[in-house]
Amino acid sequence: MIKVRQKQIDEDDFLAMRKDVLSLWPTGQEVDLDEAVEYQRNLPDSKKFYKVLQKVHEEGRTVLFPRSGTPIVEDEIELVRSLNDLGIPLIPFTTDSYTRNLQLDKAQRGLEDSIKAGRSMLNGYPIVNHGVLTTRKVVEACDGAFSPRSSRLANSLVGEVAFASGMTAMPNSFFGWIGGYDKKATVEECIDTAQYLGRLIGYYASKGVIITTDCHGWLPNGVIPMSVNIATQIIEALISAEQGVKSVMPQVNLQGSIAQDLGDIRVTPRLYRKYLDKLGHSDVMIPGIVGSQVPLYAFPRGMGSAFGYIVYTATVAALGQVDACFVKTIDEAIGIPTKESHIESYQAAKWVLDVVRTQEFEIDNEDIRQEESITEAEVTAILDKVLELGEGDIAVGAIRAVEAGVLDSPFSINIHAKDQVLGVRDLKGACRYIEFGNLPIPEEIKQFHRDKVAERENVEGRKMDYYVSIDDFWAISKGNLLGMPNFNNNNGRRGKD
Amino acid sequence: MIKVRQKQIDEDDFLAMRKDVLSLWPTGQEVDLDEAVEYQRNLPDSKKFYKVLQKVHEEGRTVLFPRSGTPIVEDEIELVRSLNDLGIPLIPFTTDSYTRNLQLDKAQRGLEDSIKAGRSMLNGYPIVNHGVLTTRKVVEACDGAFSPRSSRLANSLVGEVAFASGMTAMPNSFFGWIGGYDKKATVEECIDTAQYLGRLIGYYASKGVIITTDCHGWLPNGVIPMSVNIATQIIEALISAEQGVKSVMPQVNLQGSIAQDLGDIRVTPRLYRKYLDKLGHSDVMIPGIVGSQVPLYAFPRGMGSAFGYIVYTATVAALGQVDACFVKTIDEAIGIPTKESHIESYQAAKWVLDVVRTQEFEIDNEDIRQEESITEAEVTAILDKVLELGEGDIAVGAIRAVEAGVLDSPFSINIHAKDQVLGVRDLKGACRYIEFGNLPIPEEIKQFHRDKVAERENVEGRKMDYYVSIDDFWAISKGNLLGMPNFNNNNGRRGKD
Amino acid sequence: MKAKPTIITGTVGVDAHVIGTKIVSRALRDAGYAVVELGAQTPPEEFIKVAQETDADAMLMSSLYGMAEMDLQGFKEKCIEAGLEEVLLYIGGILGVSRHNFQDDEKRFKEMGFDRVYPPESDIQLAIQDLRGDLMSKRKFANLVMES
Amino acid sequence: MKAKPTIITGTVGVDAHVIGTKIVSRALRDAGYAVVELGAQTPPEEFIKVAQETDADAMLMSSLYGMAEMDLQGFKEKCIEAGLEEVLLYIGGILGVSRHNFQDDEKRFKEMGFDRVYPPESDIQLAIQDLRGDLMSKRKFANLVMES
Numbered sequence A, B: 001m002i003k004v005r006q007k008q009i010d011e012d013d014f015l016a017m018r019k020d021v022l023s024l025w026p027t028g029q030e031v032d033l034d035e036a037v038e039y040q041r042n043l044p045d046s047k048k049f050y051k052v053l054q055k056v057h058e059e060g061r062t063v064l065f066p067r068s069g070t071p072i073v074e075d076e077i078e079l080v081r082s083l084n085d086l087g088i089p090l091i092p093f094t095t096d097s098y099t100r101n102l103q104l105d106k107a108q109r110g111l112e113d114s115i116k117a118g119r120s121m122l123n124g125y126p127i128v129n130h131g132v133l134t135t136r137k138v139v140e141a142c143d144g145a146f147s148p149r150s151s152r153l154a155n156s157l158v159g160e161v162a163f164a165s166g167m168t169a170m171p172n173s174f175f176g177w178i179g180g181y182d183k184k185a186t187v188e189e190c191i192d193t194a195q196y197l198g199r200l201i202g203y204y205a206s207k208g209v210i211i212t213t214d215c216h217g218w219l220p221n222g223v224i225p226m227s228v229n230i231a232t233q234i235i236e237a238l239i240s241a242e243q244g245v246k247s248v249m250p251q252v253n254l255q256g257s258i259a260q261d262l263g264d265i266r267v268t269p270r271l272y273r274k275y276l277d278k279l280g281h282s283d284v285m286i287p288g289i290v291g292s293q294v295p296l297y298a299f300p301r302g303m304g305s306a307f308g309y310i311v312y313t314a315t316v317a318a319l320g321q322v323d324a325c326f327v328k329t330i331d332e333a334i335g336i337p338t339k340e341s342h343i344e345s346y347q348a349a350k351w352v353l354d355v356v357r358t359q360e361f362e363i364d365n366e367d368i369r370q371e372e373s374i375t376e377a378e379v380t381a382i383l384d385k386v387l388e389l390g391e392g393d394i395a396v397g398a399i400r401a402v403e404a405g406v407l408d409s410p411f412s413i414n415i416h417a418k419d420q421v422l423g424v425r426d427l428k429g430a431c432r433y434i435e436f437g438n439l440p441i442p443e444e445i446k447q448f449h450r451d452k453v454a455e456r457e458n459v460e461g462r463k464m465d466y467y468v469s470i471d472d473f474w475a476i477s478k479g480n481l482l483g484m485p486n487f488n489n490n491n492g493r494r495g496k497d
Numbered sequence C, D: 001m002k003a004k005p006t007i008i009t010g011t012v013g014v015d016a017h018v019i020g021t022k023i024v025s026r027a028l029r030d031a032g033y034a035v036v037e038l039g040a041q042t043p044p045e046e047f048i049k050v051a052q053e054t055d056a057d058a059m060l061m062s063s064l065y066g067m068a069e070m071d072l073q074g075f076k077e078k079c080i081e082a083g084l085e086e087v088l089l090y091i092g093g094i095l096g097v098s099r100h101n102f103q104d105d106e107k108r109f110k111e112m113g114f115d116r117v118y119p120p121e122s123d124i125q126l127a128i129q130d131l132r133g134d135l136m137s138k139r140k141f142a143n144l145v146m147e148s
């Protein structure tokens, strides 16, 4: 029996829930909501995420919005300053994996060990362990707007501490957890958690403090079109909006196909607007969009190729005139990047973002328009089906849709995902489905996918199956979009033995 | 009194001239023309420059055509092999500056010192000192087609040694010498020299061996439109064709403005064809074109920014679907690149070339078409004027045109250049003239330049003058297309003192 | 003697990187092994418990997030305590944080009792060959003719 | 005493990189100096000859192509022989081949007798300030109020 509903949490209930959340770790007591609202109110515009995005948008620029975090507070301050010095106005705040899984005692140990060893033993900043007072020092250390990253288990507590510390954005992306961060949670539990953060942001909003939510959607772990990802982003935006969130930032995952990426950049904010308006959230703003090097392809290991991939992605982002751009670093395939790698990587990306945006170059062609209309048709079909399944309630619909495989994506971590869909690239490098699972994609569009896949089958003389899907998954790291059967790792294809 | 004419050198005269050329250094005696023709005939297709270009063109790829050379032969072999191993089929062959200036005894000393010291004391490979037998070892060491670089004084001898060694392409770019390599030579002397190399290639052609000439045109030392560069490339092609050259490769200098670069990529081979046909050289083929990161802007010093510039240029080249692409290395602003820098740089460029070309992405818009038609109008006006000045003889016309400033380009090394033209970028980053000198550019097109320049004057509230031109010249190295008045080196602008 | 060797797979600790272990699991199945696929974020204790329950022959653990060393402190000892000293322990993925040498990782994990340690992006077919050899030399599968 | 100091500019040896020396020359002229601009590819001997002819006060030499050291072997000594020991010698550009330290270049060229050595991409206005100071301290121009 589904209990969750698309409905704002009652204020008293919410305040009661907060007590539980804040009692999870001693630093919870540092959070005083009224004082936090006051603190947020006094922040300069350069620390308000939506204001920064709006300004960047007006100026016609694309700024970097990287990822990074390190446990020791002095190091973190140095890191955010060095990012800010590079001209980066949107400052990421990656928390470590123990924190994200609410294993705060392990995070504590990792933090202490890190301090003792003088080097990081955690893969991010343990924000809860550091608490509000310490974290404010980081926020105040540079002139940028902060957005912390977490996952489901710690989402509520991380949000509480982060906003009280002066951070002004945070993902509230429950499909992200299903795709990549949470193995066992049910969709309902995920929505529950997201509603809490939405309600918290809504509370701030009711006091005039606008905090932005970035929606990541179902993390796309493989070579597939972004339709499910975009549809699930919009569901996340709707769930957040209902709780009072007033500012959402769409994310467009750049996959390497220029036509498909630019098509997605065009269609994503339009569809956000459409469904937000349709479901009564016309007052929710979209201050800007972020292009992300996120489809989770393995990254090239060689430095040159890694730079190639980073700069290329930034170029496409700039051609698409997105407001912010997330790229990885040249160390992505190796390990947590060094400070130098961060700087060199972002300098490369920044170089091209600035050079391309200056040109106000308009880019359009038949392929882009085609991808745009295909994505639009797919996302619309999926969302309409979800609403239908929920009988108008998007929360209920989302739960039923995952159950039914109406929302589905491959290689997800979550055990409730059907995992019946799969994709490969077509001859020009666009991502197409080879297995549709139960996705409610219109028949003529399925046929389009099949035709494109058949074209490649003809040219390469091999069946486009699971193994090709994995070949394609590795392709970018090997220097192309189309996978070859003989990449070094063989992709688990049955050998001769 | 101009003596040179657009007329093929008589075979006997030519053979007599050869004696003088070959007697300049003992290794000249290693060149036996008949044996060399035979050697060339037996080369595999992969060593024939035009065949490689044609193949690449058919396959729809863009390959790298770098620059590099090092004095010690074992090092050079290692270098060309490592380039070839990266999948580079067009192998450059940079000669050192002493060789280019025919100071062969200094080159000899530099070579011997290098061998003694075990590291290079020369900035290239002294091909004449090494001679045919040694250089054949380099050519045979890998599976690529070679093109040596020289400048005027050594051009004839370098050509003789290079072709006899199995190289199958060479620039014959006398305006390149005027722009960047030869201080005092008259245009007539330059044409004389180019006619020799053309005649030598023509001799090979008469025996069925096709050697390609790449035309660089007047080296563009600054922020200016490429019209004069393209016009002078075509003049070089015509001079070479008259001597019997059967294969020419246009070079499009990529300046960083996508619209302008793509416009130039479209228009350049078309104008080559037009003038080759018009002047009776329909049998000269254009096997492919090369996009070059050549406008001689100072390069970014930081590694990240340097990668940004390299990958960006390669991206534009691939979007323009050129056949070959020359990019610099991340060490460009620092010094002769290390082998590692070569490899990383080309790996980055190759990554993006392959990824972009796979997509067969068609790119077009109003801006590209506008740049295309402007370049076309300018080049046509210039070439028609040159022909008019020469009363139909392009060689005579070229000489008179430089004298009259009808052909002109800033910051040239040659003392015969007028140096009365200057340019800046417009608001979108395209290069425009601020001083037209005596260029025969049609009035309505001059007005277009003036309007674009005025737009930027209005926005920036400063006059677009010499100092801005220099600011713009440095801009790319500082991370944008438009120069700022406060770049660290101040550009010689008068300070407060 | 069992018909097929039983292999346990999964990522250890709270590591979320499930793609690799899914591919590894499918490759093992394709090669004829019985695979117990625990998926991502599997605590070390769960590996041990399931190994006992299924009488497993090997564990092919993955870890990419850089904290495997912390997660697997004393793991081999616990396996021995649980009577699993004969179970082969393989691990692969990215075993350290930041730029580092695989050789160091290998040494460390071998000292911790792992039989084989694989560098990032290893060819899983080669690992399956290793596995076959190791199982045969343990003579648990005297004549291991797998399907592949 | 001359009205204006006379400065000789140019790139040395067979160095073709003329852009920088053109900019340097214009900046000197803008700052009120008399400039004898020799342009690119100027042999060391020509610098000396012209300095004698024009009674020059300084030479601002450029070299980018990495072979300045070879080109300028014994240059200061030849200057002295030619009676030019008082002429200031400045050099700028890229003074070594491949990745290297500017500090090493500076040391080497100072040992070779250069008064000032400038790293790549130096601000020419700062160099002009140095020049003014050096000329004044040589007391050749007791009261050097330049136009700038």
Ligand code: B12
Residues within 6 Å of the ligand: A067, A094, A096, A097, A100, A123, A179, A180, A181, A219, A221, A296, A297, A298, A299, A300, A331, A332, A333, A334, A335, A336, A337, A411, A412, A413, A489, A491, A492, C014, C015, C016, C017, C018, C019, C020, C021, C023, C024, C060, C061, C062, C063, C064, C065, C066, C067, C090, C091, C092, C093, C094, C095, C096, C097, C098, C118, C119, C120, C121, C122, C123, C124, C127
């Ligand atoms: C995809 C990805 C993610 C996805 C995972 C999605 C999913 N459903 O799995 C998401 C976004 C969720 C994610 C999250 C995080 N990630 Co992550 N991620 C990656 C990425 C880009 C690719 C990993 C991958 O899937 N590779 C492809 C698969 C097929 O390869 P594989 O796992 O290596 O497996 C193959 C072989 O190694 C081998 N193999 C694997 N295991 C075994 C075992 C044995 C016994 C054998 C024989 C062989 C073998 O066979 C496999 C098939 O060929 C890597 C960077 C990279 N390599 O490019 C970072 C990376 C692994 N992530 C990293 C980090 C830090 C994180 C986060 C902590 C922070 C963050 N960015 O949010 C969180 C951690 C969450 C958590 N609790 O673990 C770091 C780890 C750093 C380190 N070790 O120093 C990396 C290296 C990126 C980086 N440089 O920062 N990540």
Ligand code: B12
Residues within 6 Å of the ligand: B067, B094, B096, B097, B100, B123, B179, B180, B181, B219, B221, B296, B297, B298, B299, B300, B331, B332, B333, B334, B335, B336, B337, B411, B412, B413, B489, B491, B492, D014, D015, D016, D017, D018, D019, D020, D021, D023, D024, D060, D061, D062, D063, D064, D065, D066, D067, D090, D091, D092, D093, D094, D095, D096, D097, D098, D118, D119, D120, D121, D122, D123, D124, D127
């Ligand atoms: C443009 C250029 C060319 C053009 C020159 C055109 C022309 N008309 O001048 C051309 C194509 C002809 C050319 C040729 C060659 N080049 Co070149 N070239 C460059 C490039 C890209 C820019 C140089 C430049 O103009 N900079 C801008 C000007 C304005 O700056 P600047 O000269 O440094 O001058 C400023 C300051 O330094 C200062 N300054 C300069 N001199 C002085 C002197 C004093 C006393 C003071 C106070 C200040 C001062 O003020 C100036 C104004 O701000 C550089 C790489 C780079 N830096 O990006 C390579 C570079 C200099 N070239 C190089 C080489 C090797 C060559 C060639 C040998 C090989 C080749 N590629 O063909 C030939 C050499 C020909 C020859 N005989 O010299 C190397 C030198 C390597 C080294 N030192 O280790 C470089 C570094 C590229 C590289 N990494 O390989 N080149």
